Amino acid sequence: MRLAPCDIAASVQPDGASKRGGRTAARGALALGWALLLVSGAWAATSIIATINVAPSVTAIAVDPAAQRAFVVTYASPGELVAIDTISHLVVGRTGFPAGSLHLDVNPTTGLVYVQLPSQVLVYDEATLGVVAALRYSNQIGIAADRLANVVYLADSFGTVRKIDGSTHALMQSTSVGGCADSVAVNAVTSRVYVASYCAGVVTVLDGGNLTVVGTVPMPTPYRLAVNETTDRVYVSNIEAGTVTVINGGTNTPVAVIGVGFRPVGVAVDQGNNRVWVANYGNTDGTTVSVIDGASNSVSETVIVGGAPWGVAVDTTTARAWVASYSTGLVSVLEPSPCTDVDGDGLCDAADNCPTVLNADQADADRDGIGDACDMCTDVDGDGVCDAADNCPTV
Numbered sequence: 001m002r003l004a005p006c007d008i009a010a011s012v013q014p015d016g017a018s019k020r021g022g023r024t025a026a027r028g029a030l031a032l033g034w035a036l037l038l039v040s041g042a043w044a045a046t047s048i049i050a051t052i053n054v055a056p057s058v059t060a061i062a063v064d065p066a067a068q069r070a071f072v073v074t075y076a077s078p079g080e081l082v083a084i085d086t087i088s089h090l091v092v093g094r095t096g097f098p099a100g101s102l103h104l105d106v107n108p109t110t111g112l113v114y115v116q117l118p119s120q121v122l123v124y125d126e127a128t129l130g131v132v133a134a135l136r137y138s139n140q141i142g143i144a145a146d147r148l149a150n151v152v153y154l155a156d157s158f159g160t161v162r163k164i165d166g167s168t169h170a171l172m173q174s175t176s177v178g179g180c181a182d183s184v185a186v187n188a189v190t191s192r193v194y195v196a197s198y199c200a201g202v203v204t205v206l207d208g209g210n211l212t213v214v215g216t217v218p219m220p221t222p223y224r225l226a227v228n229e230t231t232d233r234v235y236v237s238n239i240e241a242g243t244v245t246v247i248n249g250g251t252n253t254p255v256a257v258i259g260v261g262f263r264p265v266g267v268a269v270d271q272g273n274n275r276v277w278v279a280n281y282g283n284t285d286g287t288t289v290s291v292i293d294g295a296s297n298s299v300s301e302t303v304i305v306g307g308a309p310w311g312v313a314v315d316t317t318t319a320r321a322w323v324a325s326y327s328t329g330l331v332s333v334l335e336p337s338p339c340t341d342v343d344g345d346g347l348c349d350a351a352d353n354c355p356t357v358l359n360a361d362q363a364d365a366d367r368d369g370i371g372d373a374c375d376m377c378t379d380v381d382g383d384g385v386c387d388a389a390d391n392c393p394t395v
Contacts, residue, residue, distance in 0.1 A: 030191070046291065046301055049320075050089040054082050058324040058331065060266070061112070061311040062106040064320065067126055070313065070322050071113050072075040072331055075100035081115055083129060086315055089333060095129040097122060102211070103183070107145035111132060111168055114143045114152060121154060133169040138164060142184030142195065146208065149188065153208070155181035155195050175211040176371070177204040185225040187232070192249060194197075194234050196222035201238055203245075205252050215252030219245045226267040231294060232367060235276050237264040244278055244290075246297055250367060256297035260290035266302060266312040270319050271293075274351030275336065277321045279309035287322055289334065305332050 006039040057075040063086065064071070070084040083093035102257055106126060113124040116387035121140050123133040129315035135154070142155035144192055151165035154235035158182050163173040177387060179200035186193050191208035203222050205215035221240040228235070237260075248254040261280025268277045274294035280287060287308050291301040307325030309332075321334040340349045349355040353362055363372045364380045366387075376385040380394055387393040 013107075027323060030277045042168040045339045046303055047335050048303075048305065048332050049335045052084055052089055052091065052331040052333075053082050053245070054084070054091065054324070054329055054331050055094075056329045057100070057326055058082075058329055058356065059100075059102050059310045059326060061324040061331065062104055062323055063313045063315045063322055064106045064108045064111070064126060065107050065315050066271050067111060069126060070315070070331070071104060071106055071126070072137075072311070072324050073101040073104050073115055074329075075102060075326070079117075079277045080127060081113065081124060083126070086318070093129045095124070103141065103143050105143045105145045105152075107147050107150070107166060109147040110134055110150060112145075112166070114145060116140050116143055135164060135169060141181050143262050144184045144186040144193070146186045146188045146191075149191065149208070151208070153184050153186055153193050155184040157181065159195075159197065161193070161195060161206065161211060163208070173211045175213075177206070177213065182222070183224045183225050185234070187227045187229050187249060189229045189236075190232065190249060194225050194227065194236075194247075196236055197238070199225055202232070203247065210260070216244075217247055217252055219254065219257075223324060224265055224267050226295060228269045228271050228274070228276075230271045230362065231274065231369060233294065234392060235267050235269060235278075235292070237267050237278060239263050239265060241282075244276070244292065256290055258299060260292075261288045261302070264290070266324075268312045268314045268321065270314045270316070270321075270336075272351060273319055273336070273348045275300075275319075277312045277314065277323075277334075278311040279323060281308050281310050281326065287325070291336070295349075301337065303334060305334075329363045 002178050055074045058072050059075045061072040068085045068086045072082050074080045077100045083094045099117050106113045112128045113126050115122045119138050121135040140154050144153045152164040154162045159177045159179050179197050181195050182198045183196045193206040193208045195204045203217045222236045223239040224237045226235045234247040236245045246259045248255045262276045263282030264278045265281045266279035271290045275293035278290040281303040290299050290302040293300040307328030309323045310326045312326040323332045345356045347361040354374035357374040359371045359373035
């Protein structure tokens with residue numbers, strides 16, 4: 001099921017004077033440069049360091065750290081793709097398209113931006129914002145670019161998943177996951193593709209190589225997804241349940257369900273700090289962003305940003321979160337709380353698979369979440385017998 005912002009919470013999209021008043025109030029609060037944060041009832045250090053007036057009804061957002069650009073699309077018709085400099089926080093480019101958009105992704109390897117429209121997916125050069133290709137597929141809902149394989153996965157509202165060559169823009173393969181689809185994400189390291197289906201209540205897992213189904217994970221109202229390639233965890237917002245389900249990518253099983261705000265939509269992962277940001281579009285306390293600690297699978301902070309936050313993305317260079325708020329048309333830049341690094345290897349303890357042992361490479365041969373440097377029992381083949389005692393350690 002394709003849920004537009006107006007389907008989710010019309011109450012946060014008032015017209016006329018009330019909308020103008022809401023925009024003014026939000027700007028006034030955000031201009032103070034602070035955010036209310038609740039961490040077990042205490043104040044925390046995460047702050048809003050910038051707010052950027054982009055355009056009415058901003059939705060999805062993506063960041064290319066190498067190009068120092070953030071890209072955001074609008075749902076208003078006609079729509080816009082807007083480019084923002086991540087250093088100066090200034091809008092540096094705009095281009096229009098005939099209809100509104102709810103999805104986009106950027107491939108930092110190729111410098112291409114993919115924007116979903118009702119009847120096609122437009123491919124833009126991120127430097128010029130010029131269109132380099134138009135993928136003529138209707139009802140596309142999800143877009144995920146695999147930066148390593150240089151392929152793009154598209155999912156439509158009928159449950160068809162297409163694999164597109166990132167260089168030629170030609171169709172390589174397609175398959176059906178049945179029912180419908182609302183979003184798609186890819187783990188470029190494991191070549192696993194995850195498709196969320198709100199109407200079917202399931203996340204389907206595909207092998208990215210041949211698009212065969214390798215797993216299904218039932219859950220209530222899955223809507224958006226994000227992948228931590230370091231920990232091999234998938235985070236799925238359940239929009240009606242107000243939760244995020246955590247999937248173990250190695251076993252395709254849920255390992256946690258975390259309560260967040262009201263109507264969570266966008267999800268983004270900060271792999272370097274094992275931190276997950278969740279945009280709660282319809283939270284009654286002013287709309288919030290939940291910050292999840294990936295190590296404990298618990299909410300560590302709740303940031304009040306206002307304006308019905310829809311999309312969220314992470315700049316992996318600065319660890320800052322970029323949040324697009326639908327009803328105000330603002331993009332907020334969040335500076336996270338500083339982290340603790342006991343062993344001094346440059347990785348926050350929450351993201352370090354050996355927090356007390358120096359291991360900057362994070363090597364983890366058996367992918368059990370415990371680094372080789374401190375793993376007393378490496379079990380590469382996963383048969384429950386430590387490699388040191390296993391007569392077939394790889395079988």
